[in-house]
Amino acid sequence: MASSTQGTSNPQADETQPGALEAGRAGAAPPSLLSNLRSLPPNYKWGAGAALVVIIMVVCLAIWGTGMEYPTTVSRTSVDTTGGASIELERTIRQETGSAIDAAVRWLTVEGSWLFDGISTAIIYALVYIENFLKLIPWPAMVVALTLLAFAMGRWSLAAFTALALLYIGFMDLWENAIDTIALMVVAVGVAMSIGLPLGVLGARNRMADNLMRPILDGMQTMPSFVYLLPGILFFGLGKPAGIFATIIYAVPPVIRLTNLGIRQVSAETVEAARSFGASPMQVLTKVQIPMALPTIMAGINQTTMMALAMVTIASMVAAGGLGDNVLRALQKNESGNGAIAGLAIVFLAIVIDRLTQSAARSRQESMGVG
Template sequence: MSQMNSPQTGVEPSVKPVGMDAILRIEGSETDLPPRGAGRREMPPEESHVPRSKAAGLPRHFWLGAWGLVLVVLIASFGLGGPEMGFPTTVSRTEVETDNGGTLVLEKSLRQVISGAIDEAVDWLTVEISWLFDGLSSVVAYALVTIEDVLKWIPWPTVVVALAVLAFAVGRWRMVGFTLFALLFVGFMDLWENTIDTIALMVVAVVISVGVGLPLGVLAARNRVADNLMRPILDGMQTMPSFVYLLPGLLFFGLGKPAGIFATLIYAVPPVIRLTNLGIRQVSAEAVEAAHAFGTTPFQLLMKVQIPMALPTIMAGINQTTMMALAMGTIASIVAAGGRGDNVL
């Protein structure tokens, strides 16, 4: 508050800071307001800090009924099948007469039925849609050969110096020393050609992975149904052994670099999808609400607010995709993809 002159004495009295309580007292409204903290619900520490699971909120009679059902199923299982009861896997049973007058029973299991259906589907795809796989194989092979020819055409001293300059920009002299040592070691050990092949395979695989993963991550972040559909598929892709991804590439593309690119793509694309989804979902609701208040369209909201704010998380996903592509690029040499994997194997 500014100081006020007294009209009686003309002396400027000392004015103390006036708090909210004094203002309320002057206005006579102090008694009309509830005391501080009134109306607040005091939560116990365990309720306010420890989230309760859905199972903890179920009533007691639910658990009594559930465990009673488990007990009934246990008793019925012992009565019907015994302690080592197996699954009923037989779908059909056929009796065939033999030449000596006997009877041979042929059983067909559920696994045989499903395996036969999968084999027929794969045969149909490889025959009827071979034009698509041949076209993709030609495009991927052309991109790989072009990158390899360009990198091999450039003299190796130029490549070494250029990478050393980039290393200095990133990590100064320590990074320069490590980069020079690694590149010269690879060259003098006669591994330069295979290293170029691995780099070309990585570049193509990472570009395709990012081109596929970013739109899928954005779709999963903006559509809950798509997120629920993609999540179990990504979980399965990340839990499968890496050698499994070589089989579909081998079936659809045959031996060669395109099969290695396809296997690397499947193995490396989940991180960029997951982290793009996570980064966009972690954008604060206040920022999104402010953008809506200014009348932004959904596309403007995505391109000017969500993606820029989620960029660090998205770049972490691209980094993980690059590392996984490098790991899979070595294993891909099993299907004749070439590169450093030939030296390892």
């Protein structure tokens, strides 16, 4: 694939790179340390690397001594104590950076409140509407309906599992909270799709956008949730919108990545053929690329759904409600049993939703003749 070969770099390829050789030998441009290093044969490269490490170590030791007290202090202020002595307060680079971020968040909290309040209100209305609708239906009716649906779409084993899983949730008295969790998940996945699908398409068509997005997506998936949870609360206040905000940040990357991948995987010949029949770029996208990429895109949406469910407990931290509440309460009270019961309910919910959407996608693909 085009994207994978360009990203990787192996020593052989670097060595024969014309630019590096020219810079190193001809001296047309002043040779940089890096280009010199690149043009060395592999054995010397390791040696040069090791030498560099030793040089840096020696320099560090010479300047900062064995204590390695690096200059991270920006300013020092002396503060008197009532005991007579005075102590020196250091302001470090980290503190400086931290307070700059604090100030930015505070500014955004106040200046952006109209925007956040608007988003928050919209999310709450959507959620309340879904929750109220789902709670109108008595849970045994819902169990029967979903079991029939599972039976219609898949095998009897899926139907049996759906029935057992939902009965478990019902009899464990977790239904109301499960509904809250589902509503939260539905809204989060809905927003994630409306953000993720266009961004995925953009990334597939525009290299620059792709390069820009990839590290941001990495960050969204690895950044500990608490880091953005606190600003989220400042912006949205405690409640479901903050929970949705956190869920979306964690769950949107798969749908972006897999949409991107799916569209890239559509063979160039197919696209070329469509073009030669006079399809406009928009038509190529909607009539060729997206339908052919659909299995991959569906896998992305499925992943997003699962990750949204995985955030249930984190969302409860910000008072978003749902099954996460039961888990948190059990943890705080040291009740392993209750924790396991609520945790299993989340797992069952995830499996049921996963299998149902997958069979739905499969039967859809079969009827379309794709995949």
